[in-house]
Amino acid sequence: MLCLGIETSCDETALALVRDGRLVAERMASQARVHSVFGGVVPELASRRHLSAIKSLCSDLLDGAGVDMSSIDRICAARGPGLLGSLLVGLGFAKGLALGLDVPLIGVNHLHAHLLAPGLERDLKFPCLGLLVSGGHTQIYYIRSPREFEVLGGTLDDAAGEAFDKVAKCLNLPYPGGVFIDRLASQAGPGEPDLFSCPYVDNDNLDFSFSGLKTAVANYVRSRPGLALESLKEDIPDNPDPELVRVCAAFNRCVARTLRIKLERALNRFDPSSVIVAGGVAANSRLRSELSDLAGSRGIELVLPDTGLCTDNGAMVAYAGYLLARAGLCHDLDLEAVPRGRQVPFDYLQCPAEQS
């Protein structure tokens, strides 16, 4: 079965072909440079960029893979949560293809797609725990099967990635902030001071709160004139101020340790044999080493996708769509996009027999 995946929920226009659960080819047009000087994604610009990129990206993907459009069996598109205007571009394109090719449409939950993405690289074992850390979400899941996700805890305010982006913005580092804070933090030597304390860990829940930490960093930066770069840049300096490196490292460490503390708490309660870590922040080097250490000490399998599979991509959407298609599920062409902050319903239809 050949599935085309379409991802346009934020600032990456990404398409991929997955055949029988294996990646065939993918293409991505990143808008990071467009948004970098604004310190975050500008929704209207994002939608316009998706609109102008998607058609040629699709042709390029098919040509490069030597695949004829008529051999596609399912059109799978991220249907939320995400930026509404951006989602509508991808979904509209997907609907046009599904109608024109007369093949089923499958709307994919972007968050579930992140968590299932490592299935492209290895067999996933269920049930398991999932830690999703992205620009819009920080959640711990109990995952019974590829279609059964239960949220055990989530952020009460900023997502981890959002905190990275906002701290980067107050330092005049470019968007996506996590990438640049990670790079600066990795230049810090051992034994750097803990400038900030782990937020919202003195409780017994699995929720997160990163806005206080973000404010603590912002106040620290404000009290030290000259620490932030003098204007918003497109890249980090070649020889950064050691104090800037120290602050980035302290913040990075704090986020990574907080995620580790809450994940360890979840492991104590659910005792799974494996845990999947997914989303853009899962590319963070400090987080990866903290969680590898945790998994090693607990003797559980840590499923950490390759960094290219952590951030938004088309392969994860095609793969999640493939798993749904294999279960005989699809959507009608009246499928709606779901904006950020709203729950994505599990509203699949049984695929008509002649199409499955």
Ligand code: KG4
């Ligand atoms: O999953 P993703 O690509 O998009 C959403 O669904 O939100 O995640 C984007 C987020 C951004 O906030 C970005 O700053 C963060 O992931 N990110 C990182 C790293 N790479 C991307 N955060 C920390 N360290 C990184 N290396």
Ligand code: ZN
């Ligand atoms: Zn994402």
